[in-house]
Amino acid sequence: MGSQKVLLLILWFTVVARADLPGTWELVVADAGIASMHTAVTRFNTVVLLDRTNIGPTRKLLPKGHCRRDPHDAVLKLDCYAHSALLDLKTNQLRPLTILTDTWCSSAQFLPDGSLLQSGGDLDGHKKFRKFTPCEPTAFCDWEELQKPQLHEGRWYATNQILPDGSIIIVGGRAANSVEFFPPRHAAAVQFPFLAAAEDNQMDNLYPYLHLLPNGNLFVFANNKAVLYDFDKNLVVREFPPLEGGPRNYPSAGSSAMLALEGDYSAATVVVCGGAQYGAYLERSVDTPAHGSCGRIVVTQPDPVWEMEDMPFGRIMGDMVMLPTGEVLIINGAQAGTQGFELASNPCFYPLLYRPEQPLGLRFMTLNPGSIPRLYHSTANLLPDGRVLIAGSNPHYFYKFKAEFPTELRIEAFSPEYLAADRANLRPALVEAPETVRYSAAFDVFVSVPLPVVGIVEVNLASAPFATHSFSHGQRLVKLAVTGAVPDGSGRYKIGCTAPPNGSVAPPGWYMVFAVNQGVPSVARWVQLIS
Ligand SMILES: *[C@@H]1O[C@H](CO)[C@@H](O)[C@H](O)[C@H]1NC(C)=O
Numbered sequence: 001m002g003s004q005k006v007l008l009l010i011l012w013f014t015v016v017a018r019a020d021l022p023g024t025w026e027l028v029v030a031d032a033g034i035a036s037m038h039t040a041v042t043r044f045n046t047v048v049l050l051d052r053t054n055i056g057p058t059r060k061l062l063p064k065g066h067c068r069r070d071p072h073d074a075v076l077k078l079d080c081y082a083h084s085a086l087l088d089l090k091t092n093q094l095r096p097l098t099i100l101t102d103t104w105c106s107s108a109q110f111l112p113d114g115s116l117l118q119s120g121g122d123l124d125g126h127k128k129f130r131k132f133t134p135c136e137p138t139a140f141c142d143w144e145e146l147q148k149p150q151l152h153e154g155r156w157y158a159t160n161q162i163l164p165d166g167s168i169i170i171v172g173g174r175a176a177n178s179v180e181f182f183p184p185r186h187a188a189a190v191q192f193p194f195l196a197a198a199e200d201n202q203m204d205n206l207y208p209y210l211h212l213l214p215n216g217n218l219f220v221f222a223n224n225k226a227v228l229y230d231f232d233k234n235l236v237v238r239e240f241p242p243l244e245g246g247p248r249n250y251p252s253a254g255s256s257a258m259l260a261l262e263g264d265y266s267a268a269t270v271v272v273c274g275g276a277q278y279g280a281y282l283e284r285s286v287d288t289p290a291h292g293s294c295g296r297i298v299v300t301q302p303d304p305v306w307e308m309e310d311m312p313f314g315r316i317m318g319d320m321v322m323l324p325t326g327e328v329l330i331i332n333g334a335q336a337g338t339q340g341f342e343l344a345s346n347p348c349f350y351p352l353l354y355r356p357e358q359p360l361g362l363r364f365m366t367l368n369p370g371s372i373p374r375l376y377h378s379t380a381n382l383l384p385d386g387r388v389l390i391a392g393s394n395p396h397y398f399y400k401f402k403a404e405f406p407t408e409l410r411i412e413a414f415s416p417e418y419l420a421a422d423r424a425n426l427r428p429a430l431v432e433a434p435e436t437v438r439y440s441a442a443f444d445v446f447v448s449v450p451l452p453v454v455g456i457v458e459v460n461l462a463s464a465p466f467a468t469h470s471f472s473h474g475q476r477l478v479k480l481a482v483t484g485a486v487p488d489g490s491g492r493y494k495i496g497c498t499a500p501p502n503g504s505v506a507p508p509g510w511y512m513v514f515a516v517n518q519g520v521p522s523v524a525r526w527v528q529l530i531s
Pocket of ligand 1: 215502
Protein backbone atom coordinates (compact mmCIF):
# COMPACT_ATOMS: atom_id res chain seq x y z
CA MET A 1 0.00 0.00 0.00
CA GLY A 2 1.41 3.41 -0.96
CA SER A 3 2.04 5.94 1.78
CA GLN A 4 -0.61 8.20 0.28
CA LYS A 5 -3.18 5.44 0.60
CA VAL A 6 -2.17 4.86 4.22
CA LEU A 7 -2.55 8.56 4.89
CA LEU A 8 -5.98 8.56 3.29
CA LEU A 9 -6.94 5.56 5.40
CA ILE A 10 -5.78 7.29 8.58
CA LEU A 11 -7.72 10.38 7.56
CA TRP A 12 -10.81 8.26 6.89
CA PHE A 13 -10.62 6.62 10.32
CA THR A 14 -10.20 10.02 11.96
CA VAL A 15 -13.26 11.39 10.20
CA VAL A 16 -15.33 8.33 11.06
CA ALA A 17 -14.23 8.53 14.68
CA ARG A 18 -15.19 12.22 14.78
CA ALA A 19 -18.55 11.44 13.27
CA ASP A 20 -19.24 8.94 16.06
CA LEU A 21 -22.32 9.77 18.01
CA PRO A 22 -22.12 10.35 21.77
CA GLY A 23 -22.34 7.52 24.26
CA THR A 24 -20.86 4.04 24.49
CA TRP A 25 -22.23 0.53 24.85
CA GLU A 26 -20.83 -2.40 26.78
CA LEU A 27 -21.90 -5.97 27.37
CA VAL A 28 -22.42 -6.49 31.10
CA VAL A 29 -23.70 -10.07 31.17
CA ALA A 30 -23.44 -12.40 28.17
CA ASP A 31 -26.21 -14.73 29.36
CA ALA A 32 -28.46 -13.71 32.23
CA GLY A 33 -30.48 -16.91 31.80
CA ILE A 34 -33.75 -14.99 32.06
CA ALA A 35 -35.27 -12.16 30.06
CA SER A 36 -36.11 -9.38 32.47
CA MET A 37 -39.45 -7.78 31.72
CA HIS A 38 -39.41 -5.97 35.08
CA THR A 39 -36.19 -4.50 36.50
CA ALA A 40 -35.31 -2.51 39.63
CA VAL A 41 -32.03 -1.37 41.25
CA THR A 42 -31.74 -1.89 45.01
CA ARG A 43 -29.91 0.22 47.58
CA PHE A 44 -27.27 -2.49 47.83
CA ASN A 45 -26.26 -1.94 44.20
CA THR A 46 -27.89 -5.15 43.11
CA VAL A 47 -30.52 -5.38 40.40
CA VAL A 48 -33.70 -7.43 40.63
CA LEU A 49 -34.52 -9.03 37.30
CA LEU A 50 -38.02 -10.45 37.03
CA ASP A 51 -39.78 -12.38 34.31
CA ARG A 52 -42.97 -14.46 34.73
CA THR A 53 -43.48 -17.96 36.06
CA ASN A 54 -45.82 -19.61 33.55
CA ILE A 55 -43.29 -19.42 30.76
CA GLY A 56 -41.70 -22.86 30.94
CA PRO A 57 -37.96 -23.41 30.79
CA THR A 58 -35.67 -20.39 31.04
CA ARG A 59 -31.89 -20.69 30.71
CA LYS A 60 -31.22 -20.39 34.42
CA LEU A 61 -31.75 -23.14 36.98
CA LEU A 62 -32.82 -22.72 40.57
CA PRO A 63 -30.29 -23.94 43.12
CA LYS A 64 -30.25 -27.75 43.51
CA GLY A 65 -33.14 -28.97 45.61
CA HIS A 66 -35.15 -25.77 45.18
CA CYS A 67 -37.46 -26.79 42.35
CA ARG A 68 -41.03 -25.51 42.60
CA ARG A 69 -43.81 -28.08 42.75
CA ASP A 70 -46.74 -26.04 41.57
CA PRO A 71 -49.98 -27.69 40.46
CA HIS A 72 -51.14 -24.24 39.34
CA ASP A 73 -48.27 -23.59 36.97
CA ALA A 74 -49.74 -23.57 33.48
CA VAL A 75 -46.64 -25.05 31.88
CA LEU A 76 -44.38 -26.90 34.34
CA LYS A 77 -45.86 -28.59 37.41
CA LEU A 78 -42.30 -29.25 38.52
CA ASP A 79 -40.32 -26.17 37.64
CA CYS A 80 -36.59 -26.10 38.31
CA TYR A 81 -36.00 -22.88 36.35
CA ALA A 82 -35.44 -19.42 37.78
CA HIS A 83 -37.81 -16.68 36.68
CA SER A 84 -36.14 -13.97 38.70
CA ALA A 85 -32.49 -13.26 39.46
CA LEU A 86 -30.32 -10.80 41.31
CA LEU A 87 -27.45 -9.10 39.50
CA ASP A 88 -24.54 -7.88 41.61
CA LEU A 89 -23.23 -4.74 39.94
CA LYS A 90 -19.81 -5.16 41.54
CA THR A 91 -19.10 -8.59 40.06
CA ASN A 92 -21.72 -8.80 37.26
CA GLN A 93 -22.64 -12.20 38.72
CA LEU A 94 -26.23 -13.39 38.91
CA ARG A 95 -27.95 -15.39 41.60
CA PRO A 96 -31.30 -17.10 40.92
CA LEU A 97 -34.26 -15.93 42.99
CA THR A 98 -37.43 -17.91 43.65
CA ILE A 99 -40.73 -16.40 42.67
CA LEU A 100 -43.77 -18.60 43.18
CA THR A 101 -46.84 -16.91 41.73
CA ASP A 102 -47.10 -15.48 38.25
CA THR A 103 -45.68 -11.98 37.87
CA TRP A 104 -46.52 -11.54 34.20
CA CYS A 105 -47.10 -7.84 33.44
CA SER A 106 -47.15 -6.87 37.10
CA SER A 107 -46.08 -3.74 38.96
CA ALA A 108 -44.04 -2.68 41.99
CA GLN A 109 -42.50 0.10 44.05
CA PHE A 110 -39.85 0.32 46.71
CA LEU A 111 -41.28 0.90 50.18
CA PRO A 112 -39.69 3.49 52.52
CA ASP A 113 -37.53 0.78 54.14
CA GLY A 114 -35.99 -0.17 50.78
CA SER A 115 -37.89 -3.39 50.21
CA LEU A 116 -39.57 -3.93 46.87
CA LEU A 117 -43.33 -4.39 47.12
CA GLN A 118 -44.54 -6.25 44.07
CA SER A 119 -48.16 -6.75 43.07
CA GLY A 120 -50.39 -8.60 40.66
CA GLY A 121 -49.69 -10.51 37.50
CA ASP A 122 -51.62 -13.25 35.78
CA LEU A 123 -53.30 -16.50 36.90
CA ASP A 124 -52.28 -17.45 40.47
CA GLY A 125 -50.46 -14.12 40.75
CA HIS A 126 -53.44 -11.96 39.83
CA LYS A 127 -54.22 -10.80 43.38
CA LYS A 128 -50.86 -11.39 45.02
CA PHE A 129 -48.43 -9.16 46.85
CA ARG A 130 -44.80 -10.19 47.14
CA LYS A 131 -41.87 -8.58 48.82
CA PHE A 132 -38.16 -8.60 48.19
CA THR A 133 -36.11 -7.17 51.03
CA PRO A 134 -32.67 -6.60 49.53
CA CYS A 135 -29.47 -7.44 51.35
CA GLU A 136 -25.70 -7.10 50.97
CA PRO A 137 -24.62 -9.03 47.86
CA THR A 138 -22.73 -11.51 50.03
CA ALA A 139 -25.82 -12.28 52.13
CA PHE A 140 -28.93 -14.23 51.16
CA CYS A 141 -32.30 -12.69 50.50
CA ASP A 142 -35.20 -13.86 48.34
CA TRP A 143 -38.77 -13.16 47.35
CA GLU A 144 -41.43 -13.59 49.97
CA GLU A 145 -45.04 -14.27 48.95
CA LEU A 146 -47.41 -12.37 51.22
CA GLN A 147 -50.43 -14.45 52.29
CA LYS A 148 -52.11 -11.27 53.52
CA PRO A 149 -53.17 -8.80 52.34
CA GLN A 150 -54.32 -9.66 48.85
CA LEU A 151 -55.35 -7.25 46.13
CA HIS A 152 -59.09 -6.54 46.03
CA GLU A 153 -59.07 -6.86 42.25
CA GLY A 154 -56.77 -8.87 40.05
CA ARG A 155 -54.16 -6.48 38.67
CA TRP A 156 -52.60 -7.24 35.31
CA TYR A 157 -50.94 -4.25 33.57
CA ALA A 158 -51.46 -1.89 36.52
CA THR A 159 -49.13 0.95 37.54
CA ASN A 160 -47.91 1.56 41.10
CA GLN A 161 -46.73 4.79 42.71
CA ILE A 162 -45.39 5.40 46.20
CA LEU A 163 -47.33 8.17 47.98
CA PRO A 164 -46.22 10.97 50.34
CA ASP A 165 -47.00 8.84 53.43
CA GLY A 166 -45.01 5.86 52.13
CA SER A 167 -48.04 3.80 51.17
CA ILE A 168 -48.55 2.63 47.60
CA ILE A 169 -51.36 3.31 45.15
CA ILE A 170 -52.09 0.66 42.53
CA VAL A 171 -53.93 2.03 39.52
CA GLY A 172 -55.85 0.19 36.82
CA GLY A 173 -55.09 -3.04 35.03
CA ARG A 174 -56.94 -5.22 32.61
CA ALA A 175 -60.67 -5.20 33.43
CA ALA A 176 -59.87 -3.26 36.60
CA ASN A 177 -60.76 0.41 36.14
CA SER A 178 -60.21 1.12 39.80
CA VAL A 179 -57.50 1.95 42.33
CA GLU A 180 -56.43 0.43 45.61
CA PHE A 181 -53.69 0.83 48.17
CA PHE A 182 -51.01 -1.00 50.08
CA PRO A 183 -51.54 -1.22 52.97
CA PRO A 184 -55.26 -1.48 52.10
CA ARG A 185 -57.32 1.63 52.89
CA HIS A 186 -60.77 0.36 51.94
CA ALA A 187 -62.80 -2.84 52.08
CA ALA A 188 -62.95 -2.95 48.28
CA ALA A 189 -61.29 -1.40 45.26
CA VAL A 190 -62.25 2.23 44.57
CA GLN A 191 -63.81 2.76 41.15
CA PHE A 192 -61.94 5.23 38.96
CA PRO A 193 -64.25 6.10 36.03
CA PHE A 194 -61.51 8.08 34.28
CA LEU A 195 -59.85 4.79 33.35
CA ALA A 196 -63.07 3.43 31.87
CA ALA A 197 -63.51 6.65 29.87
CA ALA A 198 -59.96 6.32 28.56
CA GLU A 199 -60.48 2.74 27.35
CA ASP A 200 -61.04 2.13 23.63
CA ASN A 201 -61.65 -1.00 21.60
CA GLN A 202 -57.97 -1.97 21.75
CA MET A 203 -57.72 -1.04 25.47
CA ASP A 204 -55.07 1.72 25.40
CA ASN A 205 -55.61 2.51 29.09
CA LEU A 206 -53.29 -0.11 30.56
CA TYR A 207 -50.12 0.65 32.50
CA PRO A 208 -51.33 4.24 32.96
CA TYR A 209 -48.59 6.84 33.44
CA LEU A 210 -48.56 8.09 37.01
CA HIS A 211 -46.63 11.10 38.31
CA LEU A 212 -46.96 12.21 41.92
CA LEU A 213 -46.92 16.01 41.83
CA PRO A 214 -45.38 18.24 44.51
CA ASN A 215 -48.86 19.52 45.35
CA GLY A 216 -49.76 16.03 46.52
CA ASN A 217 -52.09 15.09 43.66
CA LEU A 218 -51.51 12.30 41.21
CA PHE A 219 -51.20 13.08 37.51
CA VAL A 220 -52.75 10.15 35.63
CA PHE A 221 -52.39 9.69 31.88
CA ALA A 222 -54.20 6.97 29.94
CA ASN A 223 -54.70 6.63 26.17
CA ASN A 224 -54.55 10.34 25.18
CA LYS A 225 -56.27 11.73 28.28
CA ALA A 226 -54.93 13.15 31.50
CA VAL A 227 -56.37 14.19 34.84
CA LEU A 228 -55.21 15.31 38.22
CA TYR A 229 -56.47 12.90 40.85
CA ASP A 230 -56.89 13.50 44.56
CA PHE A 231 -56.48 9.92 45.73
CA ASP A 232 -57.36 10.74 49.35
CA LYS A 233 -60.79 12.02 48.37
CA ASN A 234 -61.18 9.92 45.22
CA LEU A 235 -61.81 13.08 43.21
CA VAL A 236 -60.69 14.18 39.79
CA VAL A 237 -59.69 17.75 40.55
CA ARG A 238 -58.63 18.75 37.05
CA GLU A 239 -58.85 17.59 33.48
CA PHE A 240 -56.12 18.39 31.00
CA PRO A 241 -56.61 18.78 27.27
CA PRO A 242 -56.14 15.54 25.33
CA LEU A 243 -52.76 14.87 23.77
CA GLU A 244 -52.94 14.72 19.99
CA GLY A 245 -51.20 12.04 17.97
CA GLY A 246 -53.01 8.91 19.10
CA PRO A 247 -52.99 6.56 22.08
CA ARG A 248 -49.85 6.30 24.21
CA ASN A 249 -50.39 3.55 26.80
CA TYR A 250 -50.48 -0.23 26.48
CA PRO A 251 -50.75 -1.62 23.85
CA SER A 252 -49.78 1.54 22.02
CA ALA A 253 -46.55 1.91 23.95
CA GLY A 254 -45.29 5.43 24.26
CA SER A 255 -43.42 6.45 27.38
CA SER A 256 -43.54 9.27 29.90
CA ALA A 257 -41.39 11.07 32.46
CA MET A 258 -41.83 13.94 34.86
CA LEU A 259 -38.96 16.40 34.46
CA ALA A 260 -36.73 17.17 37.43
CA LEU A 261 -38.39 18.96 40.34
CA GLU A 262 -36.37 21.98 41.39
CA GLY A 263 -36.40 25.52 42.77
CA ASP A 264 -39.33 26.01 45.13
CA TYR A 265 -40.86 22.78 43.77
CA SER A 266 -44.04 24.59 42.81
CA ALA A 267 -43.93 23.51 39.15
CA ALA A 268 -44.06 20.10 37.52
CA THR A 269 -43.69 19.29 33.84
CA VAL A 270 -44.64 16.00 32.22
CA VAL A 271 -43.40 14.69 28.88
CA VAL A 272 -45.07 11.87 26.89
CA CYS A 273 -43.21 10.58 23.82
CA GLY A 274 -43.87 8.19 20.96
CA GLY A 275 -46.46 5.47 20.51
CA ALA A 276 -48.12 3.21 18.00
CA GLN A 277 -50.71 4.39 15.54
CA TYR A 278 -54.24 3.66 16.63
CA GLY A 279 -55.38 0.41 15.01
CA ALA A 280 -51.97 -1.22 14.76
CA TYR A 281 -52.89 -3.49 17.67
CA LEU A 282 -56.43 -4.22 16.46
CA GLU A 283 -55.17 -5.14 13.04
CA ARG A 284 -52.13 -6.98 14.38
CA SER A 285 -50.02 -4.82 12.10
CA VAL A 286 -46.29 -5.31 12.50
CA ASP A 287 -45.40 -2.72 9.87
CA THR A 288 -47.48 0.33 10.72
CA PRO A 289 -44.92 3.07 11.41
CA ALA A 290 -44.80 4.30 15.00
CA HIS A 291 -45.14 8.03 15.50
CA GLY A 292 -42.45 10.24 16.92
CA SER A 293 -44.43 13.00 18.54
CA CYS A 294 -43.78 14.20 22.07
CA GLY A 295 -46.11 16.30 24.15
CA ARG A 296 -44.87 18.40 27.06
CA ILE A 297 -47.13 20.11 29.56
CA VAL A 298 -46.58 22.17 32.70
CA VAL A 299 -49.25 20.44 34.73
CA THR A 300 -49.12 22.95 37.59
CA GLN A 301 -50.05 25.95 35.38
CA PRO A 302 -53.60 27.33 35.40
CA ASP A 303 -54.44 26.59 31.74
CA PRO A 304 -51.69 24.41 30.38
CA VAL A 305 -51.50 23.19 26.81
CA TRP A 306 -49.41 20.43 25.29
CA GLU A 307 -46.38 21.74 23.50
CA MET A 308 -45.63 19.37 20.62
CA GLU A 309 -42.26 18.32 19.25
CA ASP A 310 -41.15 15.50 16.96
CA MET A 311 -38.42 13.03 17.81
CA PRO A 312 -35.94 12.22 15.05
CA PHE A 313 -37.41 8.70 14.93
CA GLY A 314 -40.83 7.21 15.33
CA ARG A 315 -40.70 4.95 18.37
CA ILE A 316 -42.83 2.49 20.31
CA MET A 317 -41.71 0.78 23.50
CA GLY A 318 -39.03 3.37 24.18
CA ASP A 319 -37.96 3.79 27.81
CA MET A 320 -37.59 7.29 29.23
CA VAL A 321 -34.83 7.29 31.85
CA MET A 322 -34.22 10.36 34.03
CA LEU A 323 -30.48 10.92 34.12
CA PRO A 324 -28.86 12.49 37.21
CA THR A 325 -28.42 15.72 35.24
CA GLY A 326 -32.15 16.18 34.58
CA GLU A 327 -31.82 15.19 30.95
CA VAL A 328 -33.89 12.27 29.73
CA LEU A 329 -32.53 9.28 27.87
CA ILE A 330 -34.98 7.68 25.43
CA ILE A 331 -33.79 4.19 24.60
CA ASN A 332 -35.01 0.76 23.36
CA GLY A 333 -38.05 0.02 21.23
CA ALA A 334 -39.08 -0.21 17.62
CA GLN A 335 -40.12 1.99 14.76
CA ALA A 336 -43.13 0.00 13.60
CA GLY A 337 -45.93 -2.16 14.95
CA THR A 338 -47.34 -2.18 18.44
CA GLN A 339 -46.88 -3.73 21.90
CA GLY A 340 -47.68 -7.41 22.37
CA PHE A 341 -46.23 -10.70 21.21
CA GLU A 342 -44.72 -10.78 17.71
CA LEU A 343 -46.17 -7.36 16.93
CA ALA A 344 -43.23 -5.02 16.31
CA SER A 345 -40.55 -4.62 13.66
CA ASN A 346 -37.73 -2.29 12.68
CA PRO A 347 -35.91 -1.94 16.02
CA CYS A 348 -34.90 1.60 16.95
CA PHE A 349 -31.22 1.23 17.79
CA TYR A 350 -30.62 4.94 18.34
CA PRO A 351 -30.99 6.30 21.85
CA LEU A 352 -31.95 9.95 22.13
CA LEU A 353 -31.00 12.54 24.68
CA TYR A 354 -33.88 14.88 25.53
CA ARG A 355 -32.49 18.16 26.81
CA PRO A 356 -35.33 19.94 28.59
CA GLU A 357 -33.51 23.29 28.87
CA GLN A 358 -33.02 23.66 25.12
CA PRO A 359 -35.55 25.59 23.04
CA LEU A 360 -38.36 23.78 21.27
CA GLY A 361 -37.04 22.05 18.17
CA LEU A 362 -33.50 21.64 19.54
CA ARG A 363 -34.13 19.30 22.42
CA PHE A 364 -33.28 15.95 20.86
CA MET A 365 -29.76 14.69 20.30
CA THR A 366 -29.25 11.36 18.52
CA LEU A 367 -26.81 9.08 20.34
CA ASN A 368 -24.58 6.16 19.47
CA PRO A 369 -26.75 3.25 18.29
CA GLY A 370 -26.80 -0.13 19.98
CA SER A 371 -26.85 -3.38 18.05
CA ILE A 372 -29.26 -5.62 19.96
CA PRO A 373 -32.99 -5.26 19.28
CA ARG A 374 -34.79 -4.38 22.50
CA LEU A 375 -38.46 -4.80 21.79
CA TYR A 376 -41.40 -6.00 23.86
CA HIS A 377 -40.53 -6.78 27.49
CA SER A 378 -37.26 -4.90 27.60
CA THR A 379 -36.18 -2.45 30.31
CA ALA A 380 -33.82 0.45 31.08
CA ASN A 381 -32.68 1.56 34.56
CA LEU A 382 -30.31 4.26 35.78
CA LEU A 383 -27.43 2.76 37.77
CA PRO A 384 -25.67 4.44 40.70
CA ASP A 385 -22.55 4.94 38.56
CA GLY A 386 -24.49 6.93 35.97
CA ARG A 387 -24.73 4.19 33.34
CA VAL A 388 -28.08 2.86 32.15
CA LEU A 389 -28.69 -0.87 32.37
CA ILE A 390 -30.51 -2.44 29.42
CA ALA A 391 -32.15 -5.84 29.91
CA GLY A 392 -34.71 -8.08 28.32
CA SER A 393 -36.65 -8.17 25.11
CA ASN A 394 -38.85 -11.16 24.56
CA PRO A 395 -41.53 -10.62 21.97
CA HIS A 396 -42.61 -14.28 22.26
CA TYR A 397 -44.96 -16.17 24.53
CA PHE A 398 -42.19 -18.57 25.57
CA TYR A 399 -38.41 -18.40 25.32
CA LYS A 400 -37.59 -18.60 21.63
CA PHE A 401 -34.08 -18.29 20.28
CA LYS A 402 -34.62 -19.09 16.62
CA ALA A 403 -36.53 -16.03 15.52
CA GLU A 404 -35.90 -12.73 13.81
CA PHE A 405 -36.12 -11.07 17.22
CA PRO A 406 -35.09 -13.82 19.64
CA THR A 407 -35.58 -13.88 23.39
CA GLU A 408 -32.72 -11.70 24.56
CA LEU A 409 -30.61 -12.80 27.53
CA ARG A 410 -27.77 -10.33 27.13
CA ILE A 411 -27.56 -7.40 29.53
CA GLU A 412 -25.86 -4.23 28.37
CA ALA A 413 -25.04 -0.84 29.79
CA PHE A 414 -25.21 2.43 27.92
CA SER A 415 -22.87 5.16 29.14
CA PRO A 416 -24.06 8.68 28.30
CA GLU A 417 -21.47 11.13 27.07
CA TYR A 418 -21.00 12.51 30.58
CA LEU A 419 -18.92 9.39 31.34
CA ALA A 420 -16.57 9.96 28.39
CA ALA A 421 -12.84 10.06 29.20
CA ASP A 422 -12.53 13.69 28.17
CA ARG A 423 -14.92 14.67 30.95
CA ALA A 424 -13.19 12.69 33.69
CA ASN A 425 -11.50 15.84 34.96
CA LEU A 426 -14.89 17.27 35.76
CA ARG A 427 -16.30 14.17 37.39
CA PRO A 428 -16.93 14.77 41.07
CA ALA A 429 -16.49 12.09 43.70
CA LEU A 430 -19.07 12.24 46.45
CA VAL A 431 -16.71 11.52 49.32
CA GLU A 432 -19.08 12.17 52.19
CA ALA A 433 -22.85 12.33 52.53
CA PRO A 434 -25.26 11.39 55.30
CA GLU A 435 -27.05 8.05 55.10
CA THR A 436 -30.28 9.40 56.52
CA VAL A 437 -31.87 12.78 55.97
CA ARG A 438 -35.07 14.28 57.37
CA TYR A 439 -37.48 16.38 55.35
CA SER A 440 -36.43 20.05 55.16
CA ALA A 441 -33.17 19.32 57.01
CA ALA A 442 -29.99 21.18 56.17
CA PHE A 443 -27.00 18.90 55.65
CA ASP A 444 -23.57 18.98 54.03
CA VAL A 445 -21.99 16.77 51.42
CA PHE A 446 -18.32 16.76 50.43
CA VAL A 447 -16.99 16.29 46.93
CA SER A 448 -13.58 16.16 45.34
CA VAL A 449 -13.04 17.04 41.69
CA PRO A 450 -9.84 16.76 39.62
CA LEU A 451 -10.21 20.25 38.14
CA PRO A 452 -11.06 23.29 40.23
CA VAL A 453 -14.81 23.76 40.59
CA VAL A 454 -16.36 26.69 38.78
CA GLY A 455 -20.00 27.45 39.46
CA ILE A 456 -22.60 25.37 41.19
CA VAL A 457 -22.27 21.67 41.90
CA GLU A 458 -25.79 20.24 41.92
CA VAL A 459 -26.87 17.63 44.43
CA ASN A 460 -29.73 15.60 42.98
CA LEU A 461 -31.84 12.77 44.35
CA ALA A 462 -32.87 10.05 41.92
CA SER A 463 -35.49 7.48 42.92
CA ALA A 464 -35.01 3.83 42.03
CA PRO A 465 -38.04 3.10 39.85
CA PHE A 466 -39.55 -0.21 38.78
CA ALA A 467 -39.11 -0.36 35.01
CA THR A 468 -41.54 -2.38 32.93
CA HIS A 469 -43.45 -1.97 29.66
CA SER A 470 -41.72 1.26 28.64
CA PHE A 471 -42.57 3.09 31.83
CA SER A 472 -40.55 3.53 35.00
CA HIS A 473 -43.01 3.31 37.88
CA GLY A 474 -42.13 5.84 40.57
CA GLN A 475 -39.34 7.55 38.67
CA ARG A 476 -38.43 11.04 39.85
CA LEU A 477 -35.44 13.35 40.06
CA VAL A 478 -35.36 16.03 42.74
CA LYS A 479 -32.73 18.75 42.56
CA LEU A 480 -31.88 20.01 46.03
CA ALA A 481 -31.36 23.64 46.99
CA VAL A 482 -27.58 23.96 47.42
CA THR A 483 -24.98 26.52 48.44
CA GLY A 484 -21.88 27.18 46.37
CA ALA A 485 -19.07 24.64 46.71
CA VAL A 486 -16.60 25.89 49.35
CA PRO A 487 -13.04 24.48 49.44
CA ASP A 488 -12.48 22.96 52.88
CA GLY A 489 -8.70 23.27 52.75
CA SER A 490 -8.03 19.56 52.32
CA GLY A 491 -8.74 19.30 48.59
CA ARG A 492 -12.45 18.79 49.05
CA TYR A 493 -15.44 21.04 48.63
CA LYS A 494 -18.29 21.38 51.06
CA ILE A 495 -21.79 21.85 49.65
CA GLY A 496 -24.68 22.82 51.89
CA CYS A 497 -27.95 21.13 50.90
CA THR A 498 -31.56 21.33 51.98
CA ALA A 499 -33.62 18.15 51.92
CA PRO A 500 -36.98 18.16 50.08
CA PRO A 501 -39.76 19.79 52.15
CA ASN A 502 -42.17 16.85 52.20
CA GLY A 503 -43.27 13.51 50.81
CA SER A 504 -45.15 15.03 47.88
CA VAL A 505 -41.90 16.38 46.49
CA ALA A 506 -40.04 13.17 47.33
CA PRO A 507 -41.85 10.24 48.96
CA PRO A 508 -39.97 8.61 51.84
CA GLY A 509 -37.41 5.98 50.92
CA TRP A 510 -33.95 5.35 49.54
CA TYR A 511 -32.60 7.62 46.83
CA MET A 512 -29.41 7.74 44.84
CA VAL A 513 -27.76 11.04 45.66
CA PHE A 514 -25.60 12.36 42.84
CA ALA A 515 -23.28 15.36 42.83
CA VAL A 516 -23.36 16.86 39.33
CA ASN A 517 -20.54 19.14 38.18
CA GLN A 518 -21.04 20.86 34.81
CA GLY A 519 -23.26 18.06 33.61
CA VAL A 520 -21.04 15.25 34.88
CA PRO A 521 -22.49 13.14 37.71
CA SER A 522 -20.57 11.46 40.50
CA VAL A 523 -21.10 7.87 41.45
CA ALA A 524 -24.18 8.01 43.68
CA ARG A 525 -24.46 7.19 47.33
CA TRP A 526 -27.72 5.93 48.76
CA VAL A 527 -29.55 8.16 51.21
CA GLN A 528 -32.74 7.39 53.09
CA LEU A 529 -35.26 10.20 53.26
CA ILE A 530 -37.34 9.98 56.44
CA SER A 531 -39.83 12.17 58.30
C1 LIG B 1 -45.06 20.05 49.91
O1 LIG B 1 -44.17 20.98 49.33
C2 LIG B 1 -44.66 21.59 48.16
C3 LIG B 1 -43.55 22.45 47.59
O2 LIG B 1 -43.13 23.39 48.52
C4 LIG B 1 -45.91 22.38 48.48
O3 LIG B 1 -46.43 22.96 47.31
C5 LIG B 1 -46.94 21.46 49.11
O4 LIG B 1 -48.05 22.21 49.53
C6 LIG B 1 -46.35 20.75 50.30
N1 LIG B 1 -47.31 19.76 50.78
C7 LIG B 1 -47.68 19.71 52.04
C8 LIG B 1 -48.67 18.67 52.38
O5 LIG B 1 -47.26 20.46 52.88
